[in-house]
Amino acid sequence: MESRVALIADRVWDGVAVQSRLGTAVILRGNQIEAVCPMGDVPDGITRQSYPNCTLLPGLIDAHVHYSGVFGPAFLAAGVTTVRDVGNGLDWILERRERHAADPSLGPDIVCCGLLIDGAPAFWQRIGREHADADSVRRTVREEAGRGVDQIKLYAALSKEQLSAGVDEAHRHGKFVLAHLGSGITADDVVDLGLDETEHLTGCEAAWRASTTDALDQMIDRLLAGRVIMNPTLVVWDRLGRLVDHAFNFDTRRRWMPQAYLDIWKWYPRVHGQRRLVYQTAVPCLKRGLLRMHERGVRLGLGTDTPFPHLVPGFSVHDELAMYVDCGIPPVDALRSATSINAGIIGKSGRIGQIAVGFEADMLIVQGDPLQDIDAIANVHSVWRQGRAIDLAAQLARAQATAATVPEDPITQALLIRVPKSDGPIPPALPAEN
Amino acid sequence: MTVASIELTIQQPFGLHARPAAKFVKIAGHYPCAITMRNLSNGKGPSNAKSIVSVLALGIEQGARVFLRAEGEQADEALLALQQLIDVEAG
Numbered sequence: 001m002e003s004r005v006a007l008i009a010d011r012v013w014d015g016v017a018v019q020s021r022l023g024t025a026v027i028l029r030g031n032q033i034e035a036v037c038p039m040g041d042v043p044d045g046i047t048r049q050s051y052p053n054c055t056l057l058p059g060l061i062d063a064h065v066h067y068s069g070v071f072g073p074a075f076l077a078a079g080v081t082t083v084r085d086v087g088n089g090l091d092w093i094l095e096r097r098e099r100h101a102a103d104p105s106l107g108p109d110i111v112c113c114g115l116l117i118d119g120a121p122a123f124w125q126r127i128g129r130e131h132a133d134a135d136s137v138r139r140t141v142r143e144e145a146g147r148g149v150d151q152i153k154l155y156a157a158l159s160k161e162q163l164s165a166g167v168d169e170a171h172r173h174g175k176f177v178l179a180h181l182g183s184g185i186t187a188d189d190v191v192d193l194g195l196d197e198t199e200h201l202t203g204c205e206a207a208w209r210a211s212t213t214d215a216l217d218q219m220i221d222r223l224l225a226g227r228v229i230m231n232p233t234l235v236v237w238d239r240l241g242r243l244v245d246h247a248f249n250f251d252t253r254r255r256w257m258p259q260a261y262l263d264i265w266k267w268y269p270r271v272h273g274q275r276r277l278v279y280q281t282a283v284p285c286l287k288r289g290l291l292r293m294h295e296r297g298v299r300l301g302l303g304t305d306t307p308f309p310h311l312v313p314g315f316s317v318h319d320e321l322a323m324y325v326d327c328g329i330p331p332v333d334a335l336r337s338a339t340s341i342n343a344g345i346i347g348k349s350g351r352i353g354q355i356a357v358g359f360e361a362d363m364l365i366v367q368g369d370p371l372q373d374i375d376a377i378a379n380v381h382s383v384w385r386q387g388r389a390i391d392l393a394a395q396l397a398r399a400q401a402t403a404a405t406v407p408e409d410p411i412t413q414a415l416l417i418r419v420p421k422s423d424g425p426i427p428p429a430l431p432a433e434n
Numbered sequence: 435m436t437v438a439s440i441e442l443t444i445q446q447p448f449g450l451h452a453r454p455a456a457k458f459v460k461i462a463g464h465y466p467c468a469i470t471m472r473n474l475s476n477g478k479g480p481s482n483a484k485s486i487v488s489v490l491a492l493g494i495e496q497g498a499r500v501f502l503r504a505e506g507e508q509a510d511e512a513l514l515a516l517q518q519l520i521d522v523e524a525g
Contacts, residue, residue, distance in 0.1 A: 259463070260456075260486045267487040404463050406456030406486050416452050420490035423478070 002030035006042045007049050007384075009056035009365055015339040015354040018332055020371060026056060028361045031104075031387035035357060051365050054381050057335065058353050059362035061342035062108075062317050064199060064233050064303025066127060066411040067096065070402050071306070071313035072107025073395035074256035078314025079364030079383050082109040084303070084346045086153045086178065086199070087116035087127045089410030094147060104386040109362070111346045113178070114149040117141070117166055119157030126414040128155060134165035141166055145173035150347055154179040156202075160189060167194050176347065178231070179203075187219045191226030197301065197345065200233050207289025208282050216289055220296045229299045229345055232290050234283070234327075235320045236305035241279030243269040243309055244426065253312040256399045260406040264415050265309040270422040274430050281432040287327040294329050301345045302337040307411065318378045325374045332371050361387035436467070438509040440502050441474070442520050449495035452486075454519075459486045461515050467506035469516075474499040483516075 006027045011020035014036070025042045027035040042048065059081025065071075067085045075083060085093050097110040115129045116122075117140050122130035131137045141152055152170040154163055154177060163179065170177040171194065178197040181190070190203040201207050206219040223230070242248070254262060269276070294300060302324070304316040311319075317338060324334035343353025352360050363384045368376030383390040406412065446454055462469050462484045471489065472479035475498040481488035483502065494500060504512045 259484075263485040263487040266485070267491070404460055406452075406459065408453070408456070413452055416486065416490060420487050423491040423493075 003047075003387075004029045004034065005047045005049055006039075007051065007056060007363075007365070008039050008042075009051040009054040011055040011369060012036070012355060013055055013057040013335070013371060014356060015058040015343075016336065020055060020369070026355055026363070028384070028387050031361050033355060033357055033359050033361050036355060051381060054365050054367050055369050055371070055376070056355065056363055056365045057370070058339040058355055058359075059364050059383070059385065060314075060317050060338045060377075061302075061346065061353060062304055062306065062314070062338075063301045063342045063346055064231055065306045065313070067093065067110060068307065068407050068409050068411050069096065069107075070258050070399070070405070070407050072100075073399040074253075074312060075108045075314040076383055076385060076390050077256065077380065077392050077395050078312075078317060079366070079377075079380050080108055080314040080317050081362035081364070081383070081385050082111065082343075082346070082348065082352055084111040084113070084151070084342075086113050086303075087124070087155070088112065088114070089126055090114045090144065090147065090149075092410050094149070104388070105390070108385075109352070111150045111348065113151045113153035114144040114147065115140070116153055116155040116180075117144075117158070118155040119159060119162055119182075121157065123155070123157060124414045125417050126410040128414075131158070131162060134162050137162045137166045138169040141169040141173065141175070145170070145175055149175070151176045151178060153177075154195075156180050156182040158182070160185070160193070163193050163195075176345075187222045190228055191222050194226075195228060197229040197231055199231050199303070200236065200305070201230065201286055201289065204230070204289065207286055207293075209285055211285070211289075213292065216292045217296070220293055220298060223293070223298055224296065227299075229301055230290075230293060231301040231303045231345075232286065233303050233305045233320070234286060234290065234323045235311060235316055236308050237279050237286060238283050238323065239308060239310045240272055241276050241283055243273055243276050245310075248310045251310070251312070253315045256312055256315070256396070258403050258405065258407065260412060260416075261307055264419050267419050267422075268309045269426040270424065271419055274427040277429040278432045287323070290324070291327040291329060294327075294333065299341065299345075300337050301342050302334070307415075315378070321377055322374050331374045334374065335370060335377075435506060436504075436509040438504045438513050440513045440517060442500050442502065442517060444494055444496060444498045444500060444520065446520075447496055449498065450489065450492075452490065455486055455489045458516065458519060459484055459489055461519055462512065465504070465508045465512035465515070467504045467509045467512050469502065469504045469512055471503075472501040474501055
């Protein structure tokens with residue numbers, strides 16, 4: 001007999017509606033939502049768990065991460081119950097996906113894209129694979145589809161011909177394709193290539209400068225015609241602009257991070273540091289572009305690019321949500337991106353991302369009302385994953401137990417191969433025109 | 435204040451690459467003293483021996499001579515443990 005429990009919070013937001021519901025109970029049976037009903041209708045004999053002054057909402061989804069095994073506790077503690085990994089060691093991430101499916105207490109559910117399929121030379125070792133021509137891109141897509149990846153990720157050094165081959169081959173195998181595009185690829189190209197989604201607002205050149213509204217709209221018209229989804233990851237551009245921001249040292253959420261990552265972040269200004277003013281200049285433009293995309297009806301996902309500098313797994317989703325709201329996007333729409341919309345994008349529509357009958361019981365309970373004040377999303381009270389309450393103190397202990405260990409997984413090794421190569425003093429920031 | 439120093443030759447076939455460097459900083463991190471490291475073969479450093487990135491950035495290859503300096507509580511013990519690691523890894 002599966003256990004049943006009724007969760008009763010002051011407000012329940014279902015991941016879709018404009019407003020929360022009051023006086024509502026969410027009844028779980030096993031790992032699913034069995035009923036959403038007025039609290040007075042909860043049958044006798046069911047265990048009740050009350051959350052006064054709290055809002056219950058679907059577990060958050062980060063649609064752009066590079067997963068490390070040591071990140072599980074932080075993701076769960078922040079209420080992120082599903083991630084899409086968008087570039088990792090192929091064997092490693094497939095095995096990790098299975099492990100998390102078998103034991104939800106290890107970390108979030110994982111949807112994976114396998115390797116970064118890159119051109120030549122490949123930017124990242126361990127998580128990327130270099131391709132010299134279009135045929136080799138097709139071979140890798142076939143290999144990954146055969147191995148059972150969920151989606152396909154194309155990367156920045158691919159030529160248009162290679163991108164086209166990758167998209168075509170992925171679609172032949174019924175795979176959704178997303179891309180971090182290199183410079184020179186325009187919104188017209190994105191649509192002509194048939195890409196399903198672009199990352200980091202790459203391919204959206206008009207959004208990167210102080211464009212006129214007409215110029216933005218012209219680009220957005222193309223994206224709408226091609227039904228291209230955007231996953232802006234504003235927060236990673238913000239962080240690359242603030243690599244040497246002293247304030248991050250006092251972010252108490254860093255206690256969730258292994259020391260190796262704090263070392264990588266400390267060193268990172270040597271990698272991209274000279275461009276930090278470029279990113280600082282771009283971020284206000286990107287925010288304006290994102291708001292316009294939202295107003296015009298472009299489908300917006302939400303991701304972070306964890307674990308790039310100063311992006312604490314899970315908690316950086318809260319930061320990205322706050323950035324959406326800072327753009328002028330209403331909190332409810334930002335939250336839709338991180339829940340129901342993301343669920344659709346990563347192929348989990350009807351299973352996660354909503355509080356509704358039959359959906360998986362992944363949910364987040366926060367103090368306050370994030371639909372009124374997005375900062376309330378960080379007031380995590382409880383997290384439920386697959387119908388079980390997560391012990392947040394135990395997760396913190398888990399994170400701290402591995403804090404001194406250097407993870408041997410592909411993303412950590414990729415960073416440790418690349419980052420220390422940039423040595424010497426932190427370079428001075430150069431203005432955007434340089 | 436205890437200060438200790440030692441010079442070592444790296445015997446590992448691939449130098450102090452990611453895996454041995456990870457063990458090295460984990461051991462260094464167990465001790466309260468400050469530990470710095472210089473690669474005498476290429477002139478890089480001194481760097482924080484408790485930071486994996488700082489150690490990797492020294493570019494320590496097989497045959498490199500490194501200078502370790504520890505300052506503070508348990509300085510001698512720390513350097514002994516690091517020397518043993520290098521010897522065991524090489525063995």
